[in-house]
Amino acid sequence: MHDDIETKVRQFIADNFLFREDRHSLCETESLLESGLMDSTGVLELVAFLECDIGIEINDADIVPENLDSVQNITNFAKSRTLKAA
Amino acid sequence: MCGIAGYIGPGDSLSSSRKLIQQMIGVIAHRGPDEQDIYCDREIALGHARLSIIDPAGGKQPMSNADKTVWLIFNGEIFNHVEIRQDLTLRGHVFRTKSDTEVILNLYLEKGEECVNDLNGDFSFAIWDSRRKKLVLARDRMGVRPLFYTELGGRLTFASEVKSLLKVPGINAELDPIALDQIFSFWFPLAPRTPFKGVFELPPGHMLVATPGGKHIRPYWSLAFPDADDHGSWDQRSEKTIAEECRELLFDATRIRLRSDVPVGAYLSGGLDSSIITAAVKHISPRNLRTFSVTFKSEEFDEREFQQEMVQALDTRHEEVLCDAADIARMFPKVIHHTEQPVLRTAPAPLFALSDLVHQKGYKVVLTGEGADEVFAGYDIFKEAKLRRFCARQPHSKYRPMLFQRLYPYLPRLQNQSHTTLAAFFNSAHDSLDDPLFSHLPRFRSTRGTRNFLSSDMREKLAGYDALGEMRESLPADFTRWHPLSQAQYLETVFLLPGYILSSQGDRMSMAHAVEGRYPFLDHRLVEFASRIPPAMKIRGMCEKHILRESMKGLLPTNIRQRPKQPYRAPESDCFTGRSAPSYVESELSMSKIDACGYFHSTAVEKLTNKRRLRSTLSMRDNMAFVGILSTQLWHREFVEATQTSAINQPHRAVA
Numbered sequence: 001m002h003d004d005i006e007t008k009v010r011q012f013i014a015d016n017f018l019f020r021e022d023r024h025s026l027c028e029t030e031s032l033l034e035s036g037l038m039d040s041t042g043v044l045e046l047v048a049f050l051e052c053d054i055g056i057e058i059n060d061a062d063i064v065p066e067n068l069d070s071v072q073n074i075t076n077f078a079k080s081r082t083l084k085a086a
Numbered sequence: 087m088c089g090i091a092g093y094i095g096p097g098d099s100l101s102s103s104r105k106l107i108q109q110m111i112g113v114i115a116h117r118g119p120d121e122q123d124i125y126c127d128r129e130i131a132l133g134h135a136r137l138s139i140i141d142p143a144g145g146k147q148p149m150s151n152a153d154k155t156v157w158l159i160f161n162g163e164i165f166n167h168v169e170i171r172q173d174l175t176l177r178g179h180v181f182r183t184k185s186d187t188e189v190i191l192n193l194y195l196e197k198g199e200e201c202v203n204d205l206n207g208d209f210s211f212a213i214w215d216s217r218r219k220k221l222v223l224a225r226d227r228m229g230v231r232p233l234f235y236t237e238l239g240g241r242l243t244f245a246s247e248v249k250s251l252l253k254v255p256g257i258n259a260e261l262d263p264i265a266l267d268q269i270f271s272f273w274f275p276l277a278p279r280t281p282f283k284g285v286f287e288l289p290p291g292h293m294l295v296a297t298p299g300g301k302h303i304r305p306y307w308s309l310a311f312p313d314a315d316d317h318g319s320w321d322q323r324s325e326k327t328i329a330e331e332c333r334e335l336l337f338d339a340t341r342i343r344l345r346s347d348v349p350v351g352a353y354l355s356g357g358l359d360s361s362i363i364t365a366a367v368k369h370i371s372p373r374n375l376r377t378f379s380v381t382f383k384s385e386e387f388d389e390r391e392f393q394q395e396m397v398q399a400l401d402t403r404h405e406e407v408l409c410d411a412a413d414i415a416r417m418f419p420k421v422i423h424h425t426e427q428p429v430l431r432t433a434p435a436p437l438f439a440l441s442d443l444v445h446q447k448g449y450k451v452v453l454t455g456e457g458a459d460e461v462f463a464g465y466d467i468f469k470e471a472k473l474r475r476f477c478a479r480q481p482h483s484k485y486r487p488m489l490f491q492r493l494y495p496y497l498p499r500l501q502n503q504s505h506t507t508l509a510a511f512f513n514s515a516h517d518s519l520d521d522p523l524f525s526h527l528p529r530f531r532s533t534r535g536t537r538n539f540l541s542s543d544m545r546e547k548l549a550g551y552d553a554l555g556e557m558r559e560s561l562p563a564d565f566t567r568w569h570p571l572s573q574a575q576y577l578e579t580v581f582l583l584p585g586y587i588l589s590s591q592g593d594r595m596s597m598a599h600a601v602e603g604r605y606p607f608l609d610h611r612l613v614e615f616a617s618r619i620p621p622a623m624k625i626r627g628m629c630e631k632h633i634l635r636e637s638m639k640g641l642l643p644t645n646i647r648q649r650p651k652q653p654y655r656a657p658e659s660d661c662f663t664g665r666s667a668p669s670y671v672e673s674e675l676s677m678s679k680i681d682a683c684g685y686f687h688s689t690a691v692e693k694l695t696n697k698r699r700l701r702s703t704l705s706m707r708d709n710m711a712f713v714g715i716l717s718t719q720l721w722h723r724e725f726v727e728a729t730q731t732s733a734i735n736q737p738h739r740a741v742a
Contacts, residue, residue: 016697019538019690034516036535042705 028072056081089117089135090159091250095241107131110250144183162209162231165342221296227307229290229584259725263547271553274585311572329637339609340366351376356392359455377402380436407443409436411661424598425590428718430710437595445599457607460579462634463624471525525574536711571621659712674719
């Protein structure tokens, strides 16, 4: 299940922010905001993905860079929420 | 206002020279549909397409002095031609016409190249001085009127638009990868570079002198600001006296821009700047004024309510053109034919429709409020930078970043963001306060996200190239001593204004329909005056253009005078999707076409177009990428493919 979340997150980022598979430089902890891959309106796309596709509820207070600004942050955040829900 | 074209250097026979210069001027006849003429001899070819505004009967060009040794072609207007003519007449010059063209000619005969310093106007011109075997090209200080040039086979060729140059056998359209990288970083190429490899623009405020010994390019004017701690003679000046002088200068700048032998209208967006200009026109010349504006179906972009308020207040005869998403998509290929460069926004398209309306109503000249945001610090980027500096001074403050939510009240999606996300986006903690581009880093960062779509081939060609580094290196030596607001204003005024606003949204859109825009806020006297105004009087707290608002007390309805900045925006990538989308969109963005052109990564573009289809809104970055990719593909079709086709259809001619 958790590996599944990480795969889904990576796929989502590749399809919606990265757009290309041959960009290998995106590492686990790279800031999506600072790299220009995700802008402040892109954050809302990410929130919609986490709510609809991963099925977790996001409060306004959750929309902070510590939860959403890198593959690792997003995966950890999503995992912790699905754990809670379970 | 007009179009010019010409060349100097070894040429073909006189008859083929004539034919070529006629073709070059014919392709930009939209700039000057009233009259066309050429001058050719063994050394030089000059062509002119005329839009008759001042002295329609006498201002024919190319124009020469009495003994036909000095020839001039000129695009633009000299607004202080009346005063210069008086001075020259006193000094014994005799005039044959009432035109401003003859004023430049006589001024050159007296002062040589230094004549540009006396001119208050928007111009690009070429003077051929056969006595000295010298060609002088010059362009106005702010970059209102365009001038492009290239060299081939020892011949220097120049024109108002690149499409003229492409008429010359051997001059072909090829995309410059560095220009594409710059457009996908800044929205425009850094002058003198253009998207066309080997074709350059003469930068604003510069002149080019070509003699048999070679060519020399030099600036004759540049924008400068005082050092941050240098208050000089302005230290004792009250806000009131500065506001009064500002108003007087703006009125005079407007007054001389009403000089015309044909009626002058005004663009009215409903914002502060165009309202000021419209009010100033009515104040100076209270006759019946015609005003023109764009309206949008979507409430997010439409400003009709404010336009109507000004129309009522000033009693103008108003015309408007409704521009919806389908109109933008339909016009877009023509728009790119005229911008001659890829664009990341659709904003030029509604202005293309607006100049069409003005033309159809029989008008050739409009005054607009362009330039006020650069000269008086109206853009949000100035407040954003101020706020980012404020946050960066206390990076751990929880409260300072909350102010970011107040920055963009007209962007509803930004209101839902937590202040920490906004702070991370605006990145107040990581950007170096010492970076001369500090004010523009968030904009450049989000724009450069669009480079992600470049093909591997383009990336290889761009390896090691640093667009921001090139911009940093081009800054004046004393830049770092200026106040941060002055630095940010410089970046907007010297780069974005001529590179995109005055060209892709300005000259190229209005001249596509033979309409001349005149911009009182860009009168160099006002620009120089405003550069001395203390920054705190420009942005008071978080209120932009404070001193300008103060100077307009009593002239505008309070509601308009106090209205916060509403940037001009138009529907973006959503214009190009859905059932009403024109067929060119699908073909230009198809994987095969993308691969054939080679600029972009076709699977990435495919994903973007799918995302566009599936989602009702896209992020700013994705919108810019979509419009940028589509416009680059259209640029390729309009210029690279079109010239290849015409080369196949025309018999080959050798270039000397």
